Amino acid sequence: MRFNKLRVFLVEDDSLIAMLVEDMLEELGCELVATAQRVADALQLLPSINPDFALLDVSLAGERVFPVAAALATANIPFAFTTGYGGDGLPAEFKSRPVITKPFQLRQLADIMSSAVEC
Numbered sequence: 001m002r003f004n005k006l007r008v009f010l011v012e013d014d015s016l017i018a019m020l021v022e023d024m025l026e027e028l029g030c031e032l033v034a035t036a037q038r039v040a041d042a043l044q045l046l047p048s049i050n051p052d053f054a055l056l057d058v059s060l061a062g063e064r065v066f067p068v069a070a071a072l073a074t075a076n077i078p079f080a081f082t083t084g085y086g087g088d089g090l091p092a093e094f095k096s097r098p099v100i101t102k103p104f105q106l107r108q109l110a111d112i113m114s115s116a117v118e119c
Contacts, residue, residue, distance in 0.1 A: 008055060009036075024106050046075075079116060
């Protein structure tokens with residue numbers, strides 16, 4: 001599956017994971033428009049980058065990513081969560097959003113992106 005220059009915003013605090021996901025996104029034909037490691041940085045970047053999709057790590061150095069998710073939802077930008085803990089800890093307003101459990105592989109990322117972009 002290819003996403004033909006889908007503009008992706010990656011919010012991930014682990015540099016190694018971010019590099020691996022960046023490689024996966026490139027393989028899927030996506031364009032990584034920005035990365036952020038903290039909620040404040042993500043919220044600051046969001047208005048200027050105009051992504052088509054965002055991939056959000058639920059826990060950023062102990063801080064929850066939900067303010068970024070709320071901003072994306074308000075802007076009608078599709079997104080999915082990544083987490084090592086599963087989707088049980090998501091607030092009610094985000095329970096319907098796609099979740100991918102770490103570690104994940106290319107096919108799982110493609111599947112979750114496809115379902116999120118269709119939302």
